[in-house]
Amino acid sequence: MEYSYKRLTVDSYIELLYKEGFQKSKYEYDQLKEIIEEIGIFRFKGYVKAFRKDVSEYSIDDVLELYNLDRQISINLFKSTSQIEIKLKTYLIEIAYSLTDNPFFYLLKDSYVDNFKLSDESIYDWEVKELKNKKNEIYLHYRDYYLGKYDFNSNKVKYLKDKTLIDLNSNMNINYPPFHYFIENVTLGSLINIISKLNVNDNSIIKLLANRFGMYDKDVFLNYLLRLKELRNRCAHNGRLFNRNYRGVKAYGLHKILRKDIYEHKLLDVYFSMQILLEKHSKIKDTKILEELFVNDILNKCDKKVEDFVMNIIKIKTR
Structure with a gap:
């Protein structure tokens, strides 16, 4: 099937959104148009789609709130991935030099x-x-x-x-x-690739690193690192985060229990796996605490209506 491109202007797109039932924006028309132009119609449509089931209950401003919140999620999660990368490099160097005195x-x-x-x-x-x-x-x-x-x-x-x-x-x-x-x-990508293959004096580096992070299966640990890489790339390239499906990882301990309430491919599950790599997961005892931590750590006191909307999406399989 051939792709058929249809040119869409911001003016015609705003008109279309109102025809679909979205409530009026609080912004002046020219200001709203400028905001959507800066975001880009193609990118903006990805956020509009999240409201398709209940269009009449939301305004275009709610879509903008969701977009801005997703950008905030991206910034905060990028910070977390950077903290993990620093830990990973620090532990790797420490472990390697405990096994050899050859810097090359x-x-x-x-x-x-x-x-x-x-x-x-x-x-x-x-x-x-x-x-x-x-x-x-x-x-x-x-x-x-x-x-x-x-x-x-x-x-x-x-x-x-x-x-x-x-x-x-x-x-x-x-x-x-x-x-x-x-x-x-x-x-980070090159780092993970090296870690997965490095073997110093018959010692598997990925296994030793897994142990350092409290894991005992190197393959499970590698999947956590690949999930970390996926999240980093989506943050770095300004991809939509809140309703995406992510690489699955094997759950163990409390994570298995949380999976009763959280779908493994959703963002809240990804967030918990990042807490494991940050070694901050011990304070999380149940799903409620995990959700509260995510709200305080990542959402930064956003609009309550949009917060509730996002929190529902980031943990369930379908909406």
């Missing part, structure tokens, strides 16, 4: 369970380039500091001589840094 171990083939290659994305920042405006900076970024002071060939002789290495990029002049430098600079 991550370039050894034996340090991975499968054939592994670092993504170009993860090494690009370590390409040797001319440092412009170096004299004008009081404090160099740690990457620039490292690139200006150390060279990979010297470190290769000292730490990697006569050892089998992973496939290193030969198209770029990469000054591969020590592990802790490298990890602090990688994206």
